[in-house]
Amino acid sequence: MTRIYQARIYVTLRPSVLDPAGTAVQSGLQHMGYDNVEQVRIGKYIELNLKADDEATAQQQLDRMCDQLLANPVIENYRFELVEVEALV
C-alpha cells in the first residue's frame, strides 16, 4: 500500500557558521526595543508531501534529498519529521 507522508524539514546553519541575516534581524529587534533578544539564527523550514510504501523508505529518500539539494551539508544541518497524511489503497 502506498502512503502519503508530509515531511517537515528544518535546515539550520551549523553553529560554527556566521549568520549575517540573523545578526541583522537581532539588531533590528534591538532597535525596536527588544533588547532582551539574543542568538538569532535564521534557517529554512520546508514542507513537502512524499509518496512512499513505508516510513523507512520515506526517511531514506528524504535523507538523500536533503544531502543532494535541500541543504548544503558543508554549512548546514537538517532534521525532519514525517507525518502520515493518507493511505492510498
Add this chain to the structure above:
Amino acid sequence: MTRIYQARIYVTLRPSVLDPAGTAVQSGLQHMGYDNVEQVRIGKYIELNLKADDEATAQQQLDRMCDQLLANPVIENYRFELVEVEALV
C-alpha cells in the same frame, strides 16, 4: 526571577500565496528522479533566545516581534514554540 527561553519560530506562506521557490525546488527534485514529491513549500525557521519574567510575557513579546518584523502578516503565517533553557536568579 528572569528566565531565558529559546523560541523556535516557523514562518510559512499563507496557503493562497504562490511559492515560486517551492515550485523550483519541486521541479529540481523531480528532475533528480524524485517524482513522488508534491506540494513543496518553503518557509523560514528562526531560533532566538529571549529573556523574560515568565512564559506569558515571552509569548506576548514574540507575537509582537512576529507581527512587526519576523513575518509579513499579509502573506505569511507564523507559529512558535517556547522552551525554557535557563532560570537566572
